[in-house]
Amino acid sequence: ICDALEHLDRIAGLHRNLDTAIDYLTAYHVAHDLSDLPLGRTEVDGENVFILMEADLSPDSTRLEYHKKDADLQIDLTGGEGWGYTNLPGEKAGEFTGDIWFQDQSGCRQRHAGRGRFVLFFPGELHKPGV
Numbered sequence: 669i670c671d672a673l674e675h676l677d678r679i680a681g682l683h684r685n686l687d688t689a690i691d692y693l694t695a696y697h698v699a700h701d702l703s704d705l706p707l708g709r710t711e712v713d714g715e716n717v718f719i720l721m722e723a724d725l726s727p728d729s730t731r732l733e734y735h736k737k738d739a740d741l742q743i744d745l746t747g748g749e750g751w752g753y754t755n756l757p758g759e760k761a762g763e764f765t766g767d768i769w770f771q772d773q774s775g776c777r778q779r780h781a782g783r784g785r786f787v788l789f790f791p792g793e794l795h796k797p798g799v
Contacts, residue, residue: 669788703745732794740789747783752776752796
């Protein structure tokens with residue numbers, strides 16, 4: 669799912685953890701700019717909902733990730749970030765870490781997100797964040 673941030677509430681009701689994330693981001697955005705979130709991990713609801721802010725972009729990486737149980741909501745705050753995705757199988761790359769598995773895939777399609785846009789990847793969907 670990809671859309672503008674002002675439409676984030678349209679995906680409410682898909683899952684209670686997603687609703688928690690939407691509520692948190694909406695409330696935070698009332699008083700702050702989302703780019704003011706600190707780098708690293710911000711706990712919202714323990715292991716159920718958290719925000720991971722990263723500054724490093726890697727457009728040349730061929731490594732994709734997927735999650736067994738977690739959805740991944742990504743927001744482009746600057747207009748300079750993109751993402752990649754594929755539904756083609758790849759080769760395992762690296763070891764399982766937490767809920768993140770990695771694969772190498774050269775046939776990944778990359779898209780520019782656009783400032784103030786989000787993309788939501790469901791469990792099992794191969795994607796490349798931080799492009």
